[in-house]
Amino acid sequence: MANSHEVSGATTVTVQDGNVTSPCGFTAAGVDAGVKKPGVLDMAMIQSDRPATAAGVYTTNKVQAAPLKVTREHIAAGPLRAVVINAGNANACTGEQGERDARRMAEATAGALGLQPQEVAVASTGVIGKPMPMGVIEAGIARLAGALAVDGGTVAAEAIMTTDTEPKTGKVEWRIGDQQVTIGGMAKGSGMIHPNMATMLGFFTTDVQIAPALLQKALQRAAQVSFNMVSVDGDTSTNDMALILANGAAGAPAIETEGPLYDQFVQALTALAIHLAKAIARDGEGATKLIEVCVRGAKTEASAAQAARAVAASTLFKAAVFGNDANWGRILCAVGYSGADFDPAKVDVYLGHVQTAAQGQALDFSEAEALTVLQKREVRVTVDLHDGDATATAWGCDLTVDYVHINADYRT
Amino acid sequence: MANSHEVSGATTVTVQDGNVTSPCGFTAAGVDAGVKKPGVLDMAMIQSDRPATAAGVYTTNKVQAAPLKVTREHIAAGPLRAVVINAGNANACTGEQGERDARRMAEATAGALGLQPQEVAVASTGVIGKPMPMGVIEAGIARLAGALAVDGGTVAAEAIMTTDTEPKTGKVEWRIGDQQVTIGGMAKGSGMIHPNMATMLGFFTTDVQIAPALLQKALQRAAQVSFNMVSVDGDTSTNDMALILANGAAGAPAIETEGPLYDQFVQALTALAIHLAKAIARDGEGATKLIEVCVRGAKTEASAAQAARAVAASTLFKAAVFGNDANWGRILCAVGYSGADFDPAKVDVYLGHVQTAAQGQALDFSEAEALTVLQKREVRVTVDLHDGDATATAWGCDLTVDYVHINADYRT
Known part of the structure; x- marks a missing residue:
């Protein structure tokens, strides 16, 4: 431990x-x-x-x-x-x-x-x-x-x-x-x-x-x-x-x-x-994976924290991680609605060590390499806003079928 | 139609x-x-x-x-x-x-x-x-x-x-x-x-x-x-x-x-x-039910809207609706974190026509009656803040196993 x-x-x-x-x-x-x-x-x-x-x-x-x-x-x-x-x-x-x-x-x-x-x-x-x-x-x-x-x-x-x-x-x-x-x-x-x-x-x-x-x-x-x-x-x-x-x-x-x-x-x-x-x-309800989201290069710690938390909490990104789907667009989308102060045209996104976007635009990355990152029990996302020196890290888990089962507590 | x-x-x-x-x-x-x-x-x-x-x-x-x-x-x-x-x-x-x-x-x-x-x-x-x-x-x-x-x-x-x-x-x-x-x-x-x-x-x-x-x-x-x-x-x-x-x-x-x-x-x-x-x-992804949340008695339309949207968006309440679970505590909890201005000790909560809470406290309601409300294709929630005249209505859907399947887009 x-x-x-x-x-x-x-x-x-x-x-x-x-x-x-x-x-x-x-x-x-x-x-x-x-x-x-x-x-x-x-x-x-x-x-x-x-x-x-x-x-x-x-x-x-x-x-x-x-x-x-x-x-x-x-x-x-x-x-x-x-x-x-x-x-x-x-x-x-x-x-x-x-x-x-x-x-x-x-x-x-x-x-x-x-x-x-x-x-x-x-x-x-x-x-x-x-x-x-x-x-x-x-x-x-x-x-x-x-x-x-x-x-x-x-x-x-x-x-x-x-x-x-x-x-x-x-x-x-x-x-x-x-x-x-x-x-x-x-x-x-x-x-x-x-x-x-x-x-x-x-x-x-x-x-x-x-x-x-x-x-x-x-x-x-x-x-x-x-x-x-x-x-x-x-x-x-x-x-x-x-x-x-x-x-x-x-x-x-x-x-x-x-x-x-x-x-x-x-x-x-x-x-x-x-x-x-x-x-x-x-150990989130139904979780199979830990998601760690590191945001760096932010203007302020508050912006870094807002962005990191939005990605870690994004229902769509969490479902993608469950499915091993390298849908990095959902990461940038979540940063976009987080309320963080940043310039979309400067953002780099990484899934593990695989860079998926540079300056806000898609890169032609290896889906196979991204898959090996996503199959791990801990998935690390890095977002570099290239806009300052502040950093923050947030943690979440994948959204799974079991989360729904646990919280639906079925009555018929 | x-x-x-x-x-x-x-x-x-x-x-x-x-x-x-x-x-x-x-x-x-x-x-x-x-x-x-x-x-x-x-x-x-x-x-x-x-x-x-x-x-x-x-x-x-x-x-x-x-x-x-x-x-x-x-x-x-x-x-x-x-x-x-x-x-x-x-x-x-x-x-x-x-x-x-x-x-x-x-x-x-x-x-x-x-x-x-x-x-x-x-x-x-x-x-x-x-x-x-x-x-x-x-x-x-x-x-x-x-x-x-x-x-x-x-x-x-x-x-x-x-x-x-x-x-x-x-x-x-x-x-x-x-x-x-x-x-x-x-x-x-x-x-x-x-x-x-x-x-x-x-x-x-x-x-x-x-x-x-x-x-x-x-x-x-x-x-x-x-x-x-x-x-x-x-x-x-x-x-x-x-x-x-x-x-x-x-x-x-x-x-x-x-x-x-x-x-x-x-x-x-x-x-x-x-x-x-x-x-x-x-028609939300995977949805089986429409959820309509009416908030009334709010100080301002902004507060009413914040409260209504938080309930309609609550992952836990959405999962409860999928399971026909009359978990009204998740409704009041969502109003609580919505940012709306209200007094928790004044709030009434209804599932359909069934009042589940009065003045912020549990009522001894009929679970059977609540179940008939929850089994319908449209589930209406009413929250009365007893704090003013403003109202707002928000709409959402239940969170289902199919939502996860649709968005996980499984890769192995």
């Missing part, structure tokens, strides 16, 4: 096997509470053994699920000690009862762990508009509290999955002075995944000590170039949320100001977030 | 069977020129027997095909006499050669009909980034000129189809004074169809006499509430274009100023454009 990413043109950060219990001072658990089918893991909990500075980013959808309101309030109130998460029910469009239920999840978790409710963050994912099965949820919280373990990060990552086919986890390690420090993470994705959001569900833990404002800034930057650059289907969820808890348990010097220590932290967090974002794209 | 539409809350306009040769003074033709497979109709021509005032609206994609540039120039230069159209090749991303080819299409048409090149509009649709087969195109133009007929509108509508499964045509008739006047139209759609554009390919003819500025204004308004409110797959094409030719052949009084005569014209054109737009949505 080791996976290296160039971040901000600086040193390469290596993402290793690991999860939210990799940093010091964190335990986690996952149980089959019964929100989903019997026997399927559907609730998870993360605990820090000491108060942890916390930061969050949330969906930009105007319709926001109840847990987002509660978690925002609790992070604003100060450090966190725990996060409780359920799959199977989003607790969205559930009104005042939904808000009471989200608060009750924090209270039950606090009760079981001897904390204050405002020290608990709450996250939910699943179907919209159904009441929360609170009996099942509260029993699950009691079991989670009893199951917390220093090696619980793996089962926790499995328990937050919905239509994901595999858990998404990782860790990064580096040194602050002589002290090794770690960030661990887990995420779920799969459907209702689209760029113009805050993020999908992602949870990070770290034993670094860092000032709250810097932690928030670092998380926003990392989410911007990772989760916010992923699209599975163009639908932005009501429940997206990424959280980070920083508990300082490693005992390394605190990061109190911007500077080299902060930059290292941002690089490490960004590398892990990109690792998880790519895992989400690769 | 008779189809009535309430337009602007005013009198109901009835769209009847008819096409671009229904108005006086127009002939048309379609031939199998050989741009596509042998024996498949792939080129069309429309001619007016006298100079016709013309107006056009075009894609907002920054990448624009060569024919759009040529047609814009020719409309700016004055009245038109003819339109030449090919399917099978978009003449997009073809550079200077593409522009020369588009100009040559106008010249060849002008030569065959005894006109000036700037009296000819050119439109193309098909694959992006391939050189135009000009030998085949020029031979097709010669055949078209010889085949022009007063009953040629039907075959012309068939000849502009790409993955469309049926031609899309209609006409509206009304009186100006004692004189009957007519607008006829045809369109093609099917794939690469999405709201944030000028339009897809649509051609209107009318025997009304109307000032150029008013004709342009009327076409823009009609496109705004018809073609621009349709989505098949979220991809905005490089070749979208709608044109109207008004030749005055009916001999009715000219429409020279805004007022009742102009309003009647706008209503008639809008009704026909909506008829064609719905036909495009119904």
Whole structure:
């Protein structure tokens, strides 16, 4: 799983096997509470053994699920000690009862762990508009509290999955002075995944000590170039949320100001977030391939990001990738409607290493070579706008017959 | 096919069977020129027997095909006499050669009909980034000129189809004074169809006499509430274009100023454009159902339109409709990310006549009743924002397994 990413043109950060219990001072658990089918893991909990500075980013959808309101309030109130998460029910469009239920999840978790409710963050994912099965949820919280373990990060990552086919986890390690420090993470994705959001569900833990404002800034930057650059289907969820808890348990010097220590932290967090974002794209509903779209030569990072996301989200290009069809015209077409600022007469397009267009016009490329690029499990598209120095990368997946089957949920 | 539409809350306009040769003074033709497979109709021509005032609206994609540039120039230069159209090749991303080819299409048409090149509009649709087969195109133009007929509108509508499964045509008739006047139209759609554009390919003819500025204004308004409110797959094409030719052949009084005569014209054109737009949505690639999304109670028409288009374009809701799944949460979710200005706590949602949510919260509705709504060939969604008086309607289609098959164009 080791996976290296160039971040901000600086040193390469290596993402290793690991999860939210990799940093010091964190335990986690996952149980089959019964929100989903019997026997399927559907609730998870993360605990820090000491108060942890916390930061969050949330969906930009105007319709926001109840847990987002509660978690925002609790992070604003100060450090966190725990996060409780359920799959199977989003607790969205559930009104005042939904808000009471989200608060009750924090209270039950606090009760079981001897904390204050405002020290608990709450996250939910699943179907919209159904009441929360609170009996099942509260029993699950009691079991989670009893199951917390220093090696619980793996089962926790499995328990937050919905239509994901595999858990998404990782860790990064580096040194602050002589002290090794770690960030661990887990995420779920799969459907209702689209760029113009805050993020999908992602949870990070770290034993670094860092000032709250810097932690928030670092998380926003990392989410911007990772989760916010992923699209599975163009639908932005009501429940997206990424959280980070920083508990300082490693005992390394605190990061109190911007500077080299902060930059290292941002690089490490960004590398892990990109690792998880790519895992989400690769495991998009029904996907058989990861699509990576790199736009370079843009006037601004915003234009590069708009163009990259439009290509990664293009229904027609995604269907072409599924079919191994070198239909590069759909790439240039998507850049054209992306809103990016560019000159169509300057654009070069590459499928893998095969250049298909130069200065906005078709080249007579080898269809056979393009086919070998498209048959791979990872398809890389490069678009050079020749209009500046800014770059951005977005990730998506192919559009397959299975995506339709998964989301049609046939009734007759 | 008779189809009535309430337009602007005013009198109901009835769209009847008819096409671009229904108005006086127009002939048309379609031939199998050989741009596509042998024996498949792939080129069309429309001619007016006298100079016709013309107006056009075009894609907002920054990448624009060569024919759009040529047609814009020719409309700016004055009245038109003819339109030449090919399917099978978009003449997009073809550079200077593409522009020369588009100009040559106008010249060849002008030569065959005894006109000036700037009296000819050119439109193309098909694959992006391939050189135009000009030998085949020029031979097709010669055949078209010889085949022009007063009953040629039907075959012309068939000849502009790409993955469309049926031609899309209609006409509206009304009186100006004692004189009957007519607008006829045809369109093609099917794939690469999405709201944030000028339009897809649509051609209107009318025997009304109307000032150029008013004709342009009327076409823009009609496109705004018809073609621009349709989505098949979220991809905005490089070749979208709608044109109207008004030749005055009916001999009715000219429409020279805004007022009742102009309003009647706008209503008639809008009704026909909506008829064609719905036909495009119904015949979207792989579609089995038409989805109509009505948003009411919005603060502004812009907000209503944003919300309606987001629901009609939501991949997840479209897949749910294919599966007869009453997943109304995906409707509210799409309104939430649409950018529309609204209060989530005020929103009511209906599937057909079945209310599924009130004030943003789930209702305990009958799944069986919702299923009967979803099993119909036309599924109507109503969203009431309870926030003002503005309304908008958008059209889309379900997302099916066949859409993926059509667009994957499998290579192995």
